[in-house]
Amino acid sequence: MPPELNSRPHLAPGCRLGESNQQRMLLMPVRALRLNGPSLEIVERCDGHHTVQQIILDLQKIYSKAGPQKVEQDILGYLALLQKERALDFEL
Amino acid sequence: MAILLFCKRNVLWISSCSAGILEASFRFCGGPDRIGMTFLLTMTPTIPNPLALIAELTHRCPLHCVYCSNPLELQSRTNELSTEVWSRVFKEAAEAGVLQANFTGGEPLARLDIVDLVRAARSAGLYINLITSGLPLDETKLAALVEAGLDHIQLSFQGAREETANEISGTKSHAQKLRVLEWLRRHRVAVTLNFVIHRRNIDQLEEMLALTESSCATRIEFANVQYYGWAFANRENLLPTRTQLNHSVELLKREQERLRGKIRIEFVVPDYYAKYPKPCMGGWGRKLMLITPSGDALPCHAAQVIPGLSFQNVKDRSLREIWEQSAAFQKFRGEDWMQQPCKTCDRREQDFGGCRCQALLLAGDAAATDPVCSLAPLRPKVDGILAAINTAPSAQNFVQPSWLYRPNPA
Numbered sequence: 001m002p003p004e005l006n007s008r009p010h011l012a013p014g015c016r017l018g019e020s021n022q023q024r025m026l027l028m029p030v031r032a033l034r035l036n037g038p039s040l041e042i043v044e045r046c047d048g049h050h051t052v053q054q055i056i057l058d059l060q061k062i063y064s065k066a067g068p069q070k071v072e073q074d075i076l077g078y079l080a081l082l083q084k085e086r087a088l089d090f091e092l
Numbered sequence: 093m094a095i096l097l098f099c100k101r102n103v104l105w106i107s108s109c110s111a112g113i114l115e116a117s118f119r120f121c122g123g124p125d126r127i128g129m130t131f132l133l134t135m136t137p138t139i140p141n142p143l144a145l146i147a148e149l150t151h152r153c154p155l156h157c158v159y160c161s162n163p164l165e166l167q168s169r170t171n172e173l174s175t176e177v178w179s180r181v182f183k184e185a186a187e188a189g190v191l192q193a194n195f196t197g198g199e200p201l202a203r204l205d206i207v208d209l210v211r212a213a214r215s216a217g218l219y220i221n222l223i224t225s226g227l228p229l230d231e232t233k234l235a236a237l238v239e240a241g242l243d244h245i246q247l248s249f250q251g252a253r254e255e256t257a258n259e260i261s262g263t264k265s266h267a268q269k270l271r272v273l274e275w276l277r278r279h280r281v282a283v284t285l286n287f288v289i290h291r292r293n294i295d296q297l298e299e300m301l302a303l304t305e306s307s308c309a310t311r312i313e314f315a316n317v318q319y320y321g322w323a324f325a326n327r328e329n330l331l332p333t334r335t336q337l338n339h340s341v342e343l344l345k346r347e348q349e350r351l352r353g354k355i356r357i358e359f360v361v362p363d364y365y366a367k368y369p370k371p372c373m374g375g376w377g378r379k380l381m382l383i384t385p386s387g388d389a390l391p392c393h394a395a396q397v398i399p400g401l402s403f404q405n406v407k408d409r410s411l412r413e414i415w416e417q418s419a420a421f422q423k424f425r426g427e428d429w430m431q432q433p434c435k436t437c438d439r440r441e442q443d444f445g446g447c448r449c450q451a452l453l454l455a456g457d458a459a460a461t462d463p464v465c466s467l468a469p470l471r472p473k474v475d476g477i478l479a480a481i482n483t484a485p486s487a488q489n490f491v492q493p494s495w496l497y498r499p500n501p502a
Contacts, residue, residue, distance in 0.1 A: 012310060014244040014282020018219065020191055021141075027219040029244040029282045029311055032143075032191050086310040086356045 002076040003052050007090040009079060010048035015087045017043065028087050038063065042078055046088055052079065139377075139416055139425070141189025145218070146382040146393075147178070149195055149209065152202040154227045156262030156497040157250065159288060159323035159330060161393050162198065166501035171386040175205045177407060179212035181383060184411035186217040190381075193218045198385070201228040207236045214241030221246060223286065226272035227265055234275055244282040246313070247272060252299030256292055262497040273307045284311035290330040294340050301347055304355060312355055314344065316362040318370075320394040320449055322498045329493035331481045337365055364474050368439060369446025369462035376424035376448060381415060389414045391421050394449035398458045424448050429459050433467045 003009065011026075017035075018027040024040050026033040035043055041062060045055045056075050060068045082088045151166040173181075182193060193213045200206060201224055213220050222237070223246045237245075249269055250257035257266040276283050285304045287293070293300075297314065304312045316337075317323045317330050332340075341361070348357045363370050373380045373392045382390040388403040389411070395401060404418045415421055423429065427440060434445040445451075446462020454463040455470045463470035 012282065013280045014310075016219075016243070018191070018217070020186075020189060020217075025191065027191065027243070029246075029284060030144075030192065030194075030221060032219070083353045084356070086353075 003079045003083060003090055004092065005053040005056075006051050007092050008048050008051050009046040009055075009082075009088045009090050011043075011046055012087055012089050026082075026087060028085060031085075033085075033087075038074075039078065042075060043082075046079075046082075048091060052076070052090075055079075140379070142185070142381045142411075142415055143190060143374075143379045144192045144194060144381075145181075145185045145190045145411075146194045146196060146380060147181075147200075147209075147213075148382060148384050149178070149197055149200045149203050149206070150385050151198040151501045153198040153225070153498075153500060154202075154263060155199070155225050155250075155265060156499065157260055157288070157322070158262070158326045158495045158497060159260075159290065159317045160498040161321060161323070162498065163394070163396050164321055164325075165396075166499070167385040168502040170502075172203075173383075173385065173387045173406070175208050175212070177387065178209055179216075181406050181411060182213040182216040182218055184406075185381075188412045188415060191219060192221060194221045194223060196223040199225050199228060201225075201233070207233070207240050210237055210242050211240040219243050223248065225261075225265060226269045229268075229272055229275075231275045231278075234272075234279060238279045238281050242281055244284065245276065246284040246286045247276075247309075248286045248288070249300070249303070250288070251293040252287075252296040252303055256296065259492060259495075260290075260292065262495070273303075273309075277308045282311070283307070283309040284313055285309045286313045286315065289314050289316045289332070289340070291332045291336065292330070294332045294336045297340055297343055297347075301351075305351075310355060311358065313358045313360075314340075315358070315360040318360075318363060318447075318450075320397070320453065322496065324453060325496045326493075327477075328481070328484075329495065331362060331364065331478070333482050334365065334478070337361065363447075363450075363462075363464045364478060366464055367466045369443050369450075369465045371443040372447035372450070372462075375444040377415070377421040378425070378444075381411070381421075389418065389420075391424070392447075392449060395420065397449055398452050424459070431459055431461060433469075434461050437467065 015026065015028045018025045024035045026035055026043055038059060041059055042055060045058065056072050059075060060071050063071055079088065150169070150172055151162050152169060185193065195209070200222060203209065210220055220242050221244045222242055226247050247269060250260040254266040258264050285307065287300050301312070319327050323330060344357060344359050351357060377391050382393060383406055384390060387405040387407045389406060390396065390403055401420045401423060403420050404414045430440065430445055434440050446465055448458045450464065451460040451462050452458040454473060460470065461468040463474050465471065
């Protein structure tokens with residue numbers, strides 16, 4: 001189920017950004033996710049202030065060479081994955 | 093053009109066994125550990141960085157669980173590392189590339205300096221998982237731990253019912269755990285409920301799920317006992333029957349779907365029933381490093397059972413030096429040590445020949461193919477153990493077995 005566009009994602013308790021060997025990471029209970037480029041841009045915006053819609057608009061601007069539809073689709077997929085990992089909570 | 097595609101290579105699984113019941117999966121009992129299906133470092137030609145440090149802070153524990161993953165020979169308090177040495181170890185670990193520390197024991201809260209240790213590991217840059225029985229906890233201490241930087245607490249339960257839980261832990265422990273669950277609601281920390289599963293509690297999974305759903309936990313680990321040490325000694329009374337196991341797998345597949353996005357369910361099967369062995373510790377000397385209470389650095393929890401291995405101590409050498417150079421970590425790293433059928437097996441980069449300690453316990457040879465593998469020459473031995481379990485009257489579970497309880501060290 002894709003996240004709602006007007007919800008505001010934020011990192012769940014026990015999930016935070018970290019760094020190791022100049023590589024940004026999303027640290028989570030007993031696992032970690034490497035973040036680069038777009039995935040970092042997304043996770044940095046999961047701050048409880050940006051709505052899903054705002055994150056999509058921001059990244060469509062940053063990655064203006066990519067198809068806007070595809071950007072939206074990828075972001076929704078990525079957020080759904082982080083939700084499944086229990087790394088995100090969504091406030092309405 | 094896609095801007096990003098989620099890439100499995102970017103997921104670092106940092107514990108000794110993996111879960112997700114839709115993939116075959118395992119874990120080493122007693123630890124928080126998981127082995128991922130995706131091995132990030134599989135093809136790396138040089139020695140990969142360790143990703144997680146399992147810090148066995150003490151062997152002291154108020155519980156006496158019959159499947160404890162500690163060795164049969166327990167370290168006494170007088171041999172435990174000091175706060176200063178642990179703090180140095182955390183720094184060295186972070187410098188060597190370790191991302192997470194798993195504070196375990198025994199009961200890590202038996203260390204009076206536990207808050208200082210959390211602070212030291214956090215300031216070194218590590219993510220901190222604490223695996224605890226919750227028994228020595230009060231709300232003030234919990235607040236202090238969270239304030240010091242604790243990221244994730246894994247509260248162990250021995251069952252969903254007080255009677256079972258107390259039988260398995262050999263002490264009255266269940267009610268206190270329920271109190272801890274209430275306190276946890278008021279603190280910002282990730283919460284996992286850890287259930288070690290075996291014949292006496294595998295029929296309580298629904299009650300365990302209900303307990304988890306009524307709490308603030310976002311994860312639940314159902315880890316079947318793996319048979320080493322105390323669990324090996326109690327195996328006859330712990331191994332579930334095939335009927336029980338099949339039922340639990342079906343149930344958890346449904347529940348995993350129902351709770352998707354709410355509670356993440358991890359499930360580890362007893363590897364005696366598996367077709368292929370678990371990639372124990374994510375491969376020997378590839379991802380994890382365990383430090384015993386007295387400072388010995390081990391490639392896995394049970395490594396001390398393997399004859400001829402000697403272990404270096406963090407009091408004498410740096411973590412990186414031990415990781416890269418010690419004979420114990422080199423011993424089963426890579427593939428040179430493998431025998432047939434592992435040596436030419438297509439799965440050797442997935443499961444690394446299985447568990448070396450289990451090979452020793454069941455085949456008498458630590459370099460043998462893990463006998464739980466369906467391709468192993470000694471698989472018939474495991475089948476024999478299962479056949480005996482599945483036909484024994486004791487498998488009916490009516491009477492309490494006579495357990496060998498783990499004692500508390502001096």
